[in-house]
Amino acid sequence: MSVALGRDSLGLGPEWTRRWTVTWRTAGDEVSCTVRDLAHTPLADGTPMRWFSWRRAQRHRPSLQFLVSTGRHHGAESLEEARLLLVLDFAGGLVDVLSQPLRLRFDTATDRRGHIPDFLAVTRTGIWLIDVRPRALIAPKDLEAFAATAEVALACGWHYTVVAGWRDHVAAAIDVFSSQRRPLSDPLGLRPVLVAAAREGGTFGELVDATPFPPLARAQLLHLLWHRRLGTDLNRPFGNRSTVIDPAGWA
Known part of the structure; x- marks a missing residue:
């Protein structure tokens, strides 16, 4: 302001x-x-x-x-x-x-x-x-x-x-991302699968459901979003229908 x-x-x-x-x-x-x-x-x-x-x-x-x-x-x-x-x-x-x-x-x-x-x-x-x-x-x-x-x-x-303030949906989205901000192991190799799927285009829910282990993939995808390895549009409320992209693929 x-x-x-x-x-x-x-x-x-x-x-x-x-x-x-x-x-x-x-x-x-x-x-x-x-x-x-x-x-x-x-x-x-x-x-x-x-x-x-x-x-x-x-x-x-x-x-x-x-x-x-x-x-x-x-x-x-x-x-x-x-x-x-x-x-x-x-x-x-x-x-x-x-x-x-x-x-x-x-x-x-x-x-x-x-x-x-x-x-x-x-x-x-x-x-x-x-x-x-x-x-x-x-x-x-x-x-x-x-x-x-x-x-x-x-x-x-x-x-x-x-x-002086935040858009409510932006603060809510960052709070969700932050739940997986600490170091997180990936023994099932889900991150490369999620990154590859994001290059093809899809929503948060679609990327998660396309993996063999959706609950674990959800945590990995939030981790990737927090660390900005993948991106989404924070001008809109975040949810399963939010489009997830690979910024490197858009460079």
């Missing part, structure tokens, strides 16, 4: 990159620098600025999400953040991710504020700062903080985005 509406109230005068500061935590200590020097800082080696705590009657749901891409658990402060971590894991190219990576101190037209982005994701195509907030809960002050974070990312040569 666009954060342009929050930019007008930011204090982006001359030398703003020397006045705005960033603090991160590493080896138990907090370290600070100006935005001007941030691009040369190995933030991914740090630890979260906030701890993930649980208590009765809290309105959000913290959790730890395991990512195949990193081989580690990563903290999330809500179900929406946990869903984003799952999507990052599925998208491919993820090298590392740090929850609550830094505290930004920035100037506005009236005061000085702070903001902690939700994630810093290091990918093979660049670094992303990411905030997660359901669209209905985004207030004007949030837009201001998001716009400030976007300016910092731009100054560092990074990317920035706000995840």
